[in-house]
Amino acid sequence: MKPVLRTCVALLLALAGSGCMSLSPLQRDQAMHVAAQARSTAIDCDDPLTACARPSPLRALGARAFAQSAPGAPRHYALLLDYGQDALLSRLDLIRSAQRSIDLQTYIFDEDDAGRLTLDELLAAARRGVRVRMLVDQLSALKHVDTLAALASVHANFEMRVYNPLLGRARTSYPQYLLAAACCWRQLNRRMHNKILLIDDMVGITGGRNYQDRYYDWDSAYNFRDRDVLVAGPVAGEMKANFEAFWHARRSVPVAQLTDVAGRLLRAGAPPMPHTPFAAPERVAAISRDADDPLLVNERLAAAAIPVGEVAFIADPPDKHRRSYEDVAPSTVELRALIESAEREVLLQTPYLVLSRPAQALFESLHDRPDGPRVVVSTNSLAATDSFITYALSYKYKRRYLRDFGFNIYEYKPFPEDAPIDLDATGAVGIRWNPDGSVDIEARDHPPQASETDEVRLQPSGSGARRAPRSSERLPLDREYSALRYAGVGVNRPVPLQRAGVRIGLHSKSLVIDERIGVVGTHNFDPRGDNLNTESALVIEDPVFARALAASIRRDIAPANSWAIARRDKPPVFSGLDYSLAKISEHLPLFDLWPTRYATSYEFVPGPDCPRAPPPDDPGFRACHEPVGDFPEVNLGLKSVLTRIFTAFGAGLAPIL
Template sequence: MELYGGSGVIQKGAEPLKQIEQHPNIEVRIYNAFRTSFWPRYLRYGELLLDFPRLNQRMHNKIIAVDNTVAIVGGRNVNDTYFALDEAHYFLDRDVAIAGPLVKEVSASFDAFWNSPYAVPVSDFVEGEVLPFSLTTIWNETFAYDMEAFPLPRRIEVMDLAGKFGALQRRFVWAPGTLSLTAPGPVFAGAAPPPEKRIENVMLAHIGAARDDVVVQTPYVMMTDAREAALTEAHERGVAVALNTNSLASHDSALVHYGFARDRLRFSRSGADIYELKDRPHTSRGMPGLGITPEKTTLHSKTLVFDRRYVFLGSFNLDYRSLRYNSEIGILIDSPGLASHVRDAIVSDMAPVNSWHMVIEPPGKTVWLDESETPPLRFDTEPNASFLARFTAWLGYILPIDDLL
């Protein structure tokens, strides 16, 4: 079974879903679907304008659950750019594979969406339609079964999956874990969690309880009064807070980047040490899929580590959209070993070869330091960003988009 967010249809079109639906063992439903999902794209844009409050809500959860036994939860979409198979663009992401009783909760969260009246089967859209392809045609046209079609490094990985599964089982860390969710608004009424399981509440509670440090890695981040209060209070207690996010150069949406640029000063005054990912960081050189360095890398991981003990990861961005409009999922794991491992990976992404260090100088001037050079290179404007990206981000200051980010 596959549940697909309705917003993806307007971006990618419905043809792939029609093809998947032909498989006898696969059922696909679209959550919060456009009524014009399988019609020409311009009609979908028209429907978006006419029914914006509903269609502005998005199912953003990313789950793969198998037989109530094993599940993968994280921030990764299913696309070449997320699996290091695109020479032009790579999304740096993180997932967690889980086993045990928690998987049943993950599956139940999927079922809540699957059984919702907002989940519409693709078959409802194509009923009676004569499709110009068959399952055999689709299979013959796809290259997934042909290992020669994969780049050599990834081909070797795929061919050795059976052997790697046993090694993966031996790497499991057995630790307590809890599921957290976000499902705001009427579209997600049937899946809304109790307050103690809401992701924002869980995150703020652990910032409030932190004693030593909080390390945050997120692609999209904006400030709220509650977050500012929690970070400021943590800083006053002596808790070190480090934030790794996208720079304008690495960002996949310059207009969304405006939301962070607007709030940089608030984060800095709250005590956060800010590192912005370079567009071609050292960490993505020779990436495993193609064995090359992509033209651009974008941070997409959504992870927080508290006191080298707790690690939280999932689909939840620290932007307004995840807080107010999207459904999201996340896992909080109590494991010093795993937390330290993840923390080290994030700290590596913040290293000078991977990120610019952003600082605020009196009387509030933003500068970026490339500390991989000696002496450090100083940038008074967003480093490596194109004029178009700068202009697009600037538009955020004059357009009424704050509530949409």
């Protein structure tokens, strides 16, 4: 046997040994018994009817909606949660208000401040007598086996299950991930992307947010501009039914039965819950106090809820992941039908503008209609995205999106001037801009531990630029796209920028049709959502709600927050030949090497003749905008080169990104 072959065989055996060691059914039963015996049954409340729940203006919306509903005439209240602090505050308020049950389903659940605070609140509810169930996708189900073993045995009212565990484990190492990719690629790529928090089957929250600092403005370097919707009323029953389907699916495994968690329980018994200090305890204490203030919650949140009528919850079933499943998933079917129904405008917001072939055909047919609707798309720029490889695929097809589909595309800036982000909550370094455009950085007295791996790059300033401290490495837990989560830290970082600041990346997934239907959910309108992930969304056909959602998205595409994407100036000679060769190169699955791209980014330049920014398809667009390059704000270097490489060679990755 050749040495290289022997090495490969040895590596494969080592991988198999590290990944496939399993426990017998008897051992798993014994681990379950260890966990069950350790669970506390103590209840901290002497009122079984209310479980000592605190009054909540948000839960009261549910009681009011049910009281106002009649057969065939449901009443709901809907509340957009744009600000991360509001999204976390609403969750804390609702968890503390639960009297009977809490069901939480999510993709990412981290062990940072936001994740640990939520866990503390869930466990406090369980100890009050509330039944708490937590379902997390395995690729992102907390970081530490000890934490999972503790949760398996913490209290009789708390249950946790892990969806679709690779190799029957809670956590997978890099070699085990490679083994799973080799043996179980189909299972590896089919993930539960649904996100639900449901309180007493009355009030629910869904949308783009996971449980991690960067979704709630708590990261000192990179945060998501995201969106959830809280809905109170009878549709909570549909959300409950979908949760039950996932909870009882064969891919949902009690955490104590997973090989690494069960082994931990059998070796050393049930560990105590970890009590790692919060990175920013003052910030945690502040939002905890706010959640205890019903007047504040009412004024800041509940009073802004919009009364609506019927609400539809569209969600994929866990059967989507069966080999025998041949239907088009419900979320995809319903979203396409809504887009096809548009008469005047489709307003679409997605962090990753990579469309499946059926979606491309849909938008092309809309564009070909004589009275077709305008399609406005809000998405990430390369400078803002957390997935530069996904952006490369969007960059590849810009010509098709603009010319063949008629999209008006706006790409989110990394430092938006008018974003619904609480910069003070991030705990970031202080930034002072100089008249010449340079920047000074001053660290705050007690900033929380940063979570982004990039070092802050500064332009020279008069007082001498200083480099911000290097932050801790991110684990693959925090990635919403699974195919490349172990591809290395460099791949899983946002690109380096030309200046310092708290970077903001778009993560919301929303749709507005003719300002009469509003949709907020988890679907990125991409091939993963169509074919691999399970997704969910709330569809609200109400003009008041739809206009509020449209206004939120239009704020994101305003010149202060986004660059407009349009065709670059034609070359002075052979422009037709350049266009034709670029189009041919674009259609190649590989070797899209034509150096000239069809589109570039534009910045609005206000003036007497340009009081407002005209859209890219307006004749006056160029008179009011100036080109700023394909990758504005990016510190051009290796990442920009890699973006072009993936544009040229990465088309085959589109179905799994």
